[in-house]
Amino acid sequence: MDRIGPRLAVLRLGLGAALTAAAPSAPYPIRAAQWLDPPQRYTALSSQPAECAAVPRDAAERQLFEIGRAAFRAPLLLGGQAARSGLSCASCHSNGRRNPAFRFPGLSGDPGTADVTSSLMSSHRGNGQFDPRPIPDLAVPGKVARARGDPALETFIHGLITQEFDGAEPPALILRGLGVYVRAIGRPGCDLQGREPLRLANLTQDASRAVAASSHAWRSGNAAAARLLLSSARSMLGLIHERYAAPRLASDRQALLRADLGLLAVEQAMDRKDTRVPAMLAAWQTNRRWTVPLARDEARSLFAAANLTRSLAAISRPLPARDAGSPH
Numbered sequence: 126m127d128r129i130g131p132r133l134a135v136l137r138l139g140l141g142a143a144l145t146a147a148a149p150s151a152p153y154p155i156r157a158a159q160w161l162d163p164p165q166r167y168t169a170l171s172s173q174p175a176e177c178a179a180v181p182r183d184a185a186e187r188q189l190f191e192i193g194r195a196a197f198r199a200p201l202l203l204g205g206q207a208a209r210s211g212l213s214c215a216s217c218h219s220n221g222r223r224n225p226a227f228r229f230p231g232l233s234g235d236p237g238t239a240d241v242t243s244s245l246m247s248s249h250r251g252n253g254q255f256d257p258r259p260i261p262d263l264a265v266p267g268k269v270a271r272a273r274g275d276p277a278l279e280t281f282i283h284g285l286i287t288q289e290f291d292g293a294e295p296p297a298l299i300l301r302g303l304g305v306y307v308r309a310i311g312r313p314g315c316d317l318q319g320r321e322p323l324r325l326a327n328l329t330q331d332a333s334r335a336v337a338a339s340s341h342a343w344r345s346g347n348a349a350a351a352r353l354l355l356s357s358a359r360s361m362l363g364l365i366h367e368r369y370a371a372p373r374l375a376s377d378r379q380a381l382l383r384a385d386l387g388l389l390a391v392e393q394a395m396d397r398k399d400t401r402v403p404a405m406l407a408a409w410q411t412n413r414r415w416t417v418p419l420a421r422d423e424a425r426s427l428f429a430a431a432n433l434t435r436s437l438a439a440i441s442r443p444l445p446a447r448d449a450g451s452p453h
Contacts, residue, residue, distance in 0.1 A: 152439065152440055153440060154367065154370065154427060154436040154437070154439075154440075155170055155367050155368065155427065155436075156211055156367060157169075157170065157211070157216070158170065158437065158440065159230075160210075160212075160216070160227060160228060160229040160230065160233075161226045161227065161228060162226045162227075162228045162236035162237075163440075163441065165225065165226035165236060166226065166437050166440075167433065167437055168226065169219070169224065169226035170323070170427075170433060170437070171322065171323055171430060171433055172321060172322050172323050173219050173220045173320060173321060173323050173327070174219055174220050174222040174223070174319070174320050174321075175220070175222070175315055175316055175317075175319040175321060176220045176221050176222070176310070177221070177222065177264040177310055177311055177312055177315035177317070178190075178194075178221055178306070178309045178310045178312060179309050179312035180309065181305065181309065186305055188338075188341050189298075189301055189302045189304075189305040189306075190302070190305045190306050190309055191302075191337060191338040191341070192299065192302030192305075192338045192341065192342060192350070192354065193299075193301075193302030193303040193304065193305050193306025193307070194221075194302075194306045194334065194338070195302075195331075195334060195335035195338040195339070195354045195357040195358070196214075196295075196299045196302055196306075196353060196354065196357065197213065197214045197218075197221065197303065197306055197307075198213050198214070198215045198331060198335070198357050198360065198361070199213055199335075199353055199354070199356050199357035199360060200212060200213045200356075200360055201353060201356045201357075201360075202214070202286060202292060202299070202353060203286060203290040203292045204290060204291055204292035204293050205246065205247075205290055205292060206245060206246050206290075206291070207246055207290045207292075208292075210229075212229075217239055217260045218260065218262075218263050221263050221264070221306070221307075221310045222263060222310070223237065223260050223261065223263070224237065224260060225237040225260075227239065227260060231243070231245045232245055232246065232257070233257050234255070234257035235257070237259060237260055238257035238258060238259050238260060239257055239258065240255060240256055240257040240258070241258065241289055242254070242256065246289065246290050246291065247288060247289050247291055248291055249287075249288040249289075249291065250288050250289055263307060263310045263311065264310050264311040264315065265311065265317070266311070269281045271307070271308045273308065278304050278307060278308065279300050279301070279304045282300060282303050282304065283295065283300055295353075296347055296349045296350040296353070298342055298345065298347045298350040299350050299353060299354075302338075323428070324423070324428055325365065325368075325416075325419055325420060325423045325426070325428050326420075328361045328364055328365050329361070329365070329416055329419075331357075331358075331361045332358040332359075332361035332362060333358075333410060335354050335355070335357040335358035335361065336355065336358045336388070336409060336410055337406075337410065338354045338357075339351045339352075339354035339355045339357075340403060340406040340407070343395065343402055343403065343406070344403060348395055348398075351395060352392065352395060355388055355392060358388060359388055362381055362384060362385050362388075365381060365419065366378060366381050367427075368426045368427035368428055369381070369419065369422070369426050370427075371425065371426070373425070374425060374426065376418055377418050377419050377422050380414075380415040380416075380417075380418050380419060381415065381419070383415055384409075384415040387408075387409045387412075388409065390405065391405045391406055391409065
């Protein structure tokens with residue numbers, strides 16, 4: 126039975142569904158703040174480590190790299206509780222590296238750790254013990270062999286998706302892409318300590334790259350992979366949306382809605398096996414008008430340092446004391 130299809134079906138519901146994984150839970154302005162170490166929240170939400178990935182020169186390998194990169198950022202890849210919480214591979218491995226601020230309740234001990242045998246995420250590997258381990262930096266060689274032609278890495282990634290996170294069986298194209306992407310992380314000469322500002326342009330570019338990867342998957346005849354990659358693009362729109370939540374930015378959210386509805390229309394066309402899907406994806410890529418108001422108002426959003434600082438400071442304020450006669 127295809128377990129991916131039902132999960133991707135929720136994306137037919139429009140922007141609300143696309144933002145489910147990214148929508149902040151009160152009082153958190155940005156949902157990820159819930160699973161970030163408080164002293165490191167600002168750093169984790171305003172910057173990201175250098176990706177340190179060597180993009181392949183070969184055209185076919187480069188396409189697989191882009192497919193893996195987009196899937197790495199798709200919460201639906203992991204499925205289960207992870208997808209419901211909005212977690213993707215990139216949540217622990219920010220920009221393919223390591224997120225030292227990751228501190229998910231019930232999953233992490235110290236910041237930057239995760240229990241990979243937690244029953245919270247897995248019905249397969251849960252061992253009933255709380256034993257979080259440091260999250261590895263994928264730019265640093267680890268215990269899993271990454272040599273080209275050695276299937277150990279793909280086997281490891283497959284187990285992580287289907288066993289550690291109870292995810293659906295990934296399409297073969299997605300698994301191949303993830304292998305190419307992870308092998309590319311750790312290029313020589315990369316500044317392993319370097320960080321870069323996280324701006325609107327980063328997320329709009331990630332969305333565009335995911336749409337391009339989806340287009341390639343569709344042209345390759347892999348509809349399931351194309352749908353998953355399109356969900357990655359919509360997740361990027363969700364991450365942008367939560368930073369434009371201020372009432373005065375309603376027009377910006379409407380621009381995002383129009384962009385998301387465009388991707389929704391593509392998904393519906395994919396379901397119909399419409400021959401116009403490639404043209405629709407190309408048109409979405411060409412029509413960048415939705416980014417104009419967002420870029421204009423970036424300084425008023427939570428991408429701006431001062432606004433993000435004020436918003437995160439509000440999380441730490443104590444709630445007003447209840448009156449003795451107030452209802453519970």
